[in-house]
Amino acid sequence: MTQIFVSRPLPDQVLDAARALGTLTVRDSNAPLTPDELRQSLRDYDVVLPTLGDMFAAEVFADVPTPKCGLLANFGVGYNHIDVQAAKAAGVVVTNTPGAVTDATADIAMTLMLMSARRAGQGERLVRAGKWQGWHPTQMLGMHLSGKTVGIVGMGRIGTAIAQRCHFGFGMNVLYYNRSKKTLPFVATQLADLADLAHQADVLVMAVPSGAATWHLANSEVFAAMQPHAHFINISRGDVVDEAALIRALQEGQIAGAGLDVYEQEPHVPEALIAMENVTLLPHLGTAALEIRAGMGLMAVENIKAFLGNATPPNLVLHT
Template identity: 65%
Template structure:
């Protein structure tokens, strides 16, 4: 039986399914793997199933390598140096599709929480500082009918657009790296153009060298003073220092974040702000979604082990 290394435990049903096909080794830890651990896993196993944050940098792909590929658990794979993996003959896969709706739902959660000041209100109640309803208490932004600007119009971006238009009657503008025709949405020429027009800006694109800090000080300065930034992509697509400055100065109205530039570190300056909603990377955190992701990763792992082209190569 082929040997599979799992970097962090997956739902029980997924672990049981993996064990039907592989001799499985799974780490007890929940923290990401370091480079030395990654290198050892590649040397001793036929397939490795990594996930967010595992340090598969170029240095991991040195020395003896037994593995034939990496069946990543998750759609994002910026923790893997794909070019370095391919250079030593490894296949890399991911789990697209399974995460789309759950991630889009998280975007909507953050849009509504940030716009309606829900995090701030919950803190008020818990602290015993709420003394009853009155007409001008905690007035937020009414989302219905506003303009949402989506940065990256792939599967997740389109799912967000659908929710915004069908559920809230929002106008959709977007920026995408390639031309794309989306019914009911207008593609704009630049990220700055989207930021200028939108009441809510949502990042929904892959983290690459080209997209790092695509939301920078210039993009933030183009946003309207009442506008909200939501990030459900990866932390480093937003210049976190520039965002903190924009929030502190009131240059933008607020933010909703599920991801951070140096996870799991969240700057104290962000935690001190009332006009930002902070979630612990909950994007796909629903059992059935994680089970779907696991089954997709299993299909990829089996194909890699058998020397077939996997369903979801990156």
Template identity: 70%
Template sequence: MRLLITRPMPDKVLAAAKARFDVTLRDSAAVLDAAELRAALRDYDVVLPTLGDRFQADVFADVPAPRARLLANFGVGYNHIDVAAAKAAGVAVTNTPGAVTDATADIALSLILMTARRLGEGERLLRAGQWQGWGPTQMLGMHVTGKTVGIIGMGRIGKAIARRCHYGFGMEVLFHNRSTVGDAGVPARQVPLDQAMAADFVVVAVPGGAATHHLIGADAFGAMKPSGYFINIARGDVVDESALIAALQAGRIAGAGLDVYEFEPKVPPALIGMENVTLLPHLGTACLEVRENMGLMAVDNLIAHLDGRDMPNRV
């Protein structure tokens, strides 16, 4: 069975895939272009794609009878794949939930600390040779311990963030979720979106897709307080980036920490130019063991398909 892997992968993942499949490894970090997307469906039995490989309805329309029968996505988020169009074409879709939870939650806490305590700004100052020495009023930021956090999306990752905030920093946890959450795992209150946005720190942890596109826009930012910090570790298009920029430029919020962007890998110059914004290049799961676990989970889905078994993580 011919398998296309669309990006370079850890050695352990490649070895597991090559043990069961005829593997074609695409040696490029760029997303699949229009021709490559169509060729993937046409020329391979199964595909292991990842973020940015946009298998949208137009791609399936151009390949109405695809050879491929499974897109085993590398990653928990799959909003780059039109699952309904895939299903209509007879193509199953799987993902890799669970493997990314703790690493992504860690990045959320990193962004909270980096932004509130001005750590990126301080490192830039030091590396530029501009540090004049310690002083009582040098680079004062916001104290994190004991503050409130508003978590938007209380799934696996949201709960992992809540645990870190509550047990690590004694924070009061508020959260907004589309469905009722019976057990948040820590003392927490489920509240409407505007109340969660009014916390000291707001962390977005919802899945991407049509249902959450621009969930956080001008109205949501209007509910934040001027001292509030906004953190996004979910998907870039959950946030209306222009509304975020407007809120920051007008001083309606204190700062932002971002690991994802609406039009990755493009980052607006306006964000790059702001010292009160921490910017990371989508590092949420960037640990070798995590990426290995993600890849092996994707391979498990592929092998289940090969063996005619139920796939563990079908979406």
């Protein structure tokens, strides 16, 4: 019987579907796998269903050169916690769950854009602290989003979904920076220079995958190019942002505010960010809706099912 290991508790319908494929072991902790657990999972199970934070680095595969595990069916679209080349060398296939996360993540981007521009987090804290003294004409004036310019870094599935919401929902002018040409069903302008995009945007949104090419893509040069009234949003991965440079830009007034759902050393959030009223901080809520998490899990199960049936998994991570 196929031995399947699930690294975190998942929705019941996902676990029920997985049980139909083999003997299931579900770890009851929500913390990332420990170094010993990472190695044990490769040694003892045919399939592992890991997720964000389960660091299957090259040294883990080096310590288990002939793993029993043949598939890492990642729960999530991002797989920067898995060394795909090392997995390939060890004979381990890697899959992910794109598509299911697109709309939910785009919705969180819009949530952060509105919260940051309209100072919603600051306003809620004011009310909860019992310090609100009533409406007046100049109370907590923020930036109106409608008709403004959004700059989107990365026009993949999620970037496109954000752009659609901005264009059709808010009448925003859409600019974007992307490594390849895109054909989009709405008006959008591609810029070749990231600093130029940052300078023209009222709101700059990061929507790129994590990797060597995008590490600290949002850096001091990008923040220096932004306008003082502009807001910075990140819903991709924490390491695409130089967090120290972002903190300096906020403290020095180079930009007006920021909205973050992910962090460079997650779950650690720098005290400097927590202390600033013009920063909206969410606890990685991008896909935090039951139907979305269930959909992600069922997609992972479909990848497992295909692998066990000697077919190509539908969401194979290509080894590049």
